[in-house]
Amino acid sequence: MEGSAMTTALFTHSDCLEHETPEGHSERADRLRAIWKALEDPAFDALDRREAPLAERSELLRVHPEAHVAAIEAAIPAEGYVSLDADTHVMAGSLVAALRAVGAVVSAVDAVMAGEVKNAFCAIRPPGHHAERVTPMGFCLFGNVSIGAKRALDHYGLERVAIIDFDVHHGNGTQDLLWDEPRILFCSTHQMPLYPGTGEPRETGAHDNIINAPLPPMSDGAAFRKIMEEQILPALDDFQPELVLISAGFDAHKDDPLAQLNFDVEDFVWVTEKICDIADKHAGGRVVSTLEGGYDLESLAASTAAHVKVLMERGA
Numbered sequence: 001m002e003g004s005a006m007t008t009a010l011f012t013h014s015d016c017l018e019h020e021t022p023e024g025h026s027e028r029a030d031r032l033r034a035i036w037k038a039l040e041d042p043a044f045d046a047l048d049r050r051e052a053p054l055a056e057r058s059e060l061l062r063v064h065p066e067a068h069v070a071a072i073e074a075a076i077p078a079e080g081y082v083s084l085d086a087d088t089h090v091m092a093g094s095l096v097a098a099l100r101a102v103g104a105v106v107s108a109v110d111a112v113m114a115g116e117v118k119n120a121f122c123a124i125r126p127p128g129h130h131a132e133r134v135t136p137m138g139f140c141l142f143g144n145v146s147i148g149a150k151r152a153l154d155h156y157g158l159e160r161v162a163i164i165d166f167d168v169h170h171g172n173g174t175q176d177l178l179w180d181e182p183r184i185l186f187c188s189t190h191q192m193p194l195y196p197g198t199g200e201p202r203e204t205g206a207h208d209n210i211i212n213a214p215l216p217p218m219s220d221g222a223a224f225r226k227i228m229e230e231q232i233l234p235a236l237d238d239f240q241p242e243l244v245l246i247s248a249g250f251d252a253h254k255d256d257p258l259a260q261l262n263f264d265v266e267d268f269v270w271v272t273e274k275i276c277d278i279a280d281k282h283a284g285g286r287v288v289s290t291l292e293g294g295y296d297l298e299s300l301a302a303s304t305a306a307h308v309k310v311l312m313e314r315g316a
Helices: 014-018 029-038 066-075 094-113 144-156 173-178 219-241 267-280 297-314
Strands: 006-014 047-053 119-123 161-165 184-191 208-214 243-248 287-291
Touching: 006 094, 006 297, 014 094, 029 119, 029 184, 029 297, 047 219, 066 094, 094 119, 094 144, 094 243, 094 287, 119 144, 119 243, 144 161, 144 173, 144 184, 144 243, 144 287, 161 219, 161 267, 173 184, 173 208, 184 287, 208 219, 219 267, 243 267, 267 287, 267 297
Parallel strands: 006 047, 006 119, 119 287, 161 184, 161 243, 184 208, 243 287
Antiparallel strands: none
């Protein structure tokens, strides 16, 4: 193939900065600024940079009931902050930011499914993997990656979509939203014990469609690679996904302040390669990755850049 059909798209939007969080909050706009700065390097000149559109309400309703969407809308203040829980706050720009975040993932799925690009990365906030069916939590309002996966099923008629979540915190929201969906395999590695307290191996979904592979605190990259090779990668291979989505949280890095795993940048490179191998084998290389956590700005920027670099190499 020639031209732009074999490249990596980057979906992002400046509106994602307008979801301002209270002073001292870990999930802050500077996270996105740090990633953008890293991706300004000439090594990323070939990225197909696209503005994330606002998601249609119908996309949110793929996984959330109308009441949840209405409750988020009603909570948005004209000024100041409203706290939805101890960690999760909204202000005037939060809804638009959240709609851009969902819109990025939906558009990335569309671009990859249309063959416009080989794969895509969504540099967005707020993140999504803690948002349950009717409960915003853990900095998340809507289930970004789950919505993208459901769009792939509903709009493109796919039969098997996989989501791999390597954020240090368990994606309880993704698990809740997709518990009853046999066409989606959700695989998560995460630290345990740690917020939000879910993600035991016995939590397997209504159709054995969920695989949780927790790691104890202080686990390093070798432990992560072992659990991926023994549990998650074989399950993905058996599932034969037609599209692969990634919840790319970089807070398992050893420098991250919110957890106690000891990964380095090379571990994120390795797992991205392995996920791309699965996608190359079964899904025509189709991968859509979206940002979740990562709260040390330096390691977040370095890890994200390394992750995107692998996507670009595989998409070339």
